[in-house]
Amino acid sequence: MTETVDTSLDEQQKLELEAVEIKLLTEGIYQHYGFDFRDYSMPSLKRRIWKRVYAEGLSTVSGLQEKVLHDPACMESLLLDLSINTTAMFRDPTFYLAFRQKVVPLLRTYPFVRIWHAGCSTGEEVYSMAILLYEEGLYDRCRIYATDINEPVLQRAKEGIFPISSMKENTSNYIAAGGTGTFSEYYIAKYDYTIFRPSLRENVVFARHNLVTDATFNHFNVIFCRNVLIYFNSTLQERVQKLFLDSLEMFGILGLGKKETIKYLSVADNYEVIDLEERLYRRIR
Numbered sequence: 001m002t003e004t005v006d007t008s009l010d011e012q013q014k015l016e017l018e019a020v021e022i023k024l025l026t027e028g029i030y031q032h033y034g035f036d037f038r039d040y041s042m043p044s045l046k047r048r049i050w051k052r053v054y055a056e057g058l059s060t061v062s063g064l065q066e067k068v069l070h071d072p073a074c075m076e077s078l079l080l081d082l083s084i085n086t087t088a089m090f091r092d093p094t095f096y097l098a099f100r101q102k103v104v105p106l107l108r109t110y111p112f113v114r115i116w117h118a119g120c121s122t123g124e125e126v127y128s129m130a131i132l133l134y135e136e137g138l139y140d141r142c143r144i145y146a147t148d149i150n151e152p153v154l155q156r157a158k159e160g161i162f163p164i165s166s167m168k169e170n171t172s173n174y175i176a177a178g179g180t181g182t183f184s185e186y187y188i189a190k191y192d193y194t195i196f197r198p199s200l201r202e203n204v205v206f207a208r209h210n211l212v213t214d215a216t217f218n219h220f221n222v223i224f225c226r227n228v229l230i231y232f233n234s235t236l237q238e239r240v241q242k243l244f245l246d247s248l249e250m251f252g253i254l255g256l257g258k259k260e261t262i263k264y265l266s267v268a269d270n271y272e273v274i275d276l277e278e279r280l281y282r283r284i285r
């Protein structure tokens, strides 16, 4: 009599195997390409990896691992899947309003201001802040660095061309953010697109930078890192916040996204709160 072995996995075993495969995939990517997704928050990582598995016509995460390691184009596609690029101009307008009211007066006392937008995506945040700084008469004394892990989104940021369909929302955000001019003065409309004034990026350097694996590259008076850290687990948040602390001048400003906080991290004592609701902090030690 031949004995039959039950090779089917139960749900728990499937989850365990999937966790092993994801660990191997992220480790392989890190070793081979230097992109470190090992400490990205698991639920969204899993969803995005499976999206790429199916898009490549594969059926397992291990299959994707093989493809990604041997095909840089597949790695670039996965990179796009893994980085969530959602953004908007004057996103969370009250953040910009608080920045205008509480941070701009501090910046006025500086002869020169260095600003870093970390995780700038397609650049809407950068153009919004440039408009605000211009209206406050500060733009000319600012040097702005806008970075992202993702090359294609940076290319779009450099162009400063945004869909006309988003202008209604952008305009109302601009007004709610305390805009003092007329929003339409900052762009010209062409077919379905709007082309923003090139002067808004005159003082901006766009560059690829990986917050997880790359070192600090300058000292800044202001660092924005909005809606990026939500995708990192606490280990990674610790690491990136350490990078920001090393990159921020004393009394420099840190601006995070609405759902992000430094409260439970070891750097918390280095900052005082400027606006808790808007996640604006100032380095004090």
Ligand SMILES: C[S@@+](CC[C@H](N)C(=O)[O-])C[C@H]1O[C@@H](n2cnc3c(N)ncnc32)[C@H](O)[C@@H]1O
Binding pocket: 083, 084, 085, 086, 087, 088, 091, 118, 119, 120, 121, 122, 125, 147, 148, 149, 150, 153, 209, 210, 211, 212, 225, 226, 227, 228, 257
């Ligand atoms: C949701 S967007 C936020 C864009 C903008 N800051 C905002 O709040 O509207 C997150 C951005 O973080 C970038 N990102 C993710 N991981 C990164 C990393 N390790 N280093 C640099 N940028 C990263 C993504 O490519 C994406 O463009």
